[in-house]
Amino acid sequence: MRRWIVPAAIFVIMALTHTLYLVSLRSSAVISESDGAVTEFVKGRVVRLLDTKVFEQPSSVNHMLEVELLGGRFKGKRIVLRNVIRPLGLPLMNRYISAGDVILCRVSGEGDKLSAMGLIQEYSRDGFIIYMTGGLLMLIVLVGRVQGVRNAFALIFSGLAIYFIMLPMLRRGIDPILSVCVTSAAIAIVALLMIIGPNRKSFSAILGTIGGVLISVLLVIYAQKKLYLTGMATANVASILEALAKTQYDFGRLLLGGMIIGVLGVAMDASIDVASAMDEIKRADPDITPWRLIRAGMNVGTDVLGTMSNTLVFAYFGLRLLLVMASLGTKIFAQTWMQLLSVEVISAEVVRILAGSIGMVMTIPLTALIAGFWYCRKPKPKF
Helix, strand or coil: CHHHHHHHHHHHHHHHHHHHHHHHHCCEEEEEEECCEEEEEEEEEEEEEEEEEEECCCCEEEEEEEEEECCCCCCCCEEEEEEEECCCCCHHHCCCCCCCCEEEEEEEEECCEEEEEEEEEEECCHHHHHHHHHHHHHHHHHHHHHHHHHHHHHHHHHHHHHHHHHHHHHHCCCCHHHHHHHHHHHHHHHHHHHHHCCCHHHHHHHHHHHHHHHHHHHHHHHHHHHHCCCCCCCHHHHHHHHHHCCCCCCHHHHHHHHHHHHCHHHHHHHHHHHHHHHHHHHHHCCCCCHHHHHHHHHHHHHHHHHHHHHHHHHHHHHHCHHHHHHHHCCCCCCCHHHHHCCCHHHHHHHHHHHHHHHHHHHHHHHHHHHHHHHHCCCCCCCC
16 A cells, blocks of 8 residues: 555646646736726737837837737637837846747736737746646655655645735734744644654654744844834835735734744754654663753754754845845945945844744754653553
8 A cells, every 4th residue: 555655646746736737827816897897917828929120219129929818807819919128128127028938918808808908017937836846746755755745745734834824814914923923833733743743753843843933033023123123125015015905014023924934944854853863862772861862862953953054044145145245246335244234134134044043053952851851751650
């Protein structure tokens, strides 16, 4: 029976990945609707290039494209869209599109009649991301075999918990820190139970993870008050949320929530490494004392500490690499590092790295203490 688990899991992942891609391909988002007229975002496939016009002043190239709509109210209809490329303009604003490409476009119409005006909004990138995610899950299963199946479904649960628990709580205006803490606890409990089962290893790791995350919570709350972090550094996102949402968001608390959930993954890794190693040591030496077992767990934790802290720092720094490079290259920052660390978006990322690292570091002794006394507790005598 066990030999069929891996092939069955791979088949399920492939089927779900392709189904999700098809659903995404045919999905649409209504922007406005009134008196039968509707404006919506849909995906379209470029059928052919109809015409090209080159203008010298200002320098631009206009492509007229025939696009077949793949979803929404006007699915199957074809529309002519204009794509403007400005070679001297910002690369972010140019879309280099050819026949066969799937794009995101904005269309309008009334009833069955499609308006002649339409806009190309963006490349359709979600399809590639969906298949890449499916590929990751299949690799986890192929490499990890039966354990990989557990890991893959634990990862899927984590994503679903964020999407269906944390994000709806945030949209309803529930405190971001509470939302993140509840979601983090749910992910830690369910994921670790799925990966290693309900035993003393998993429960020790769960308690150690939750303890490390709570320490990060206290640190980021204190840091926000001391550094006056508003969470409004990404002004474009803040403006969009304020303009479109009925709920008034506390962006400072949202910033803290993002900092907290960032430590969850490495805290789980550190706690399970320590708890598993201590479990093996206890099995090899049943008569070991609690403090000797704790010391052995701490020795394992120090080895984990070096790689995990680097992982956390590099992951966060990679997210802001372009921002740091741009900041260092401007004349605004004459006293580079002093002023750079005082910019809110930079200081927030530094706090994120430090608070996450401290929370991860504290996970190790917490897990070692919990596991040491739990594993060495004497069973109650039976009468």
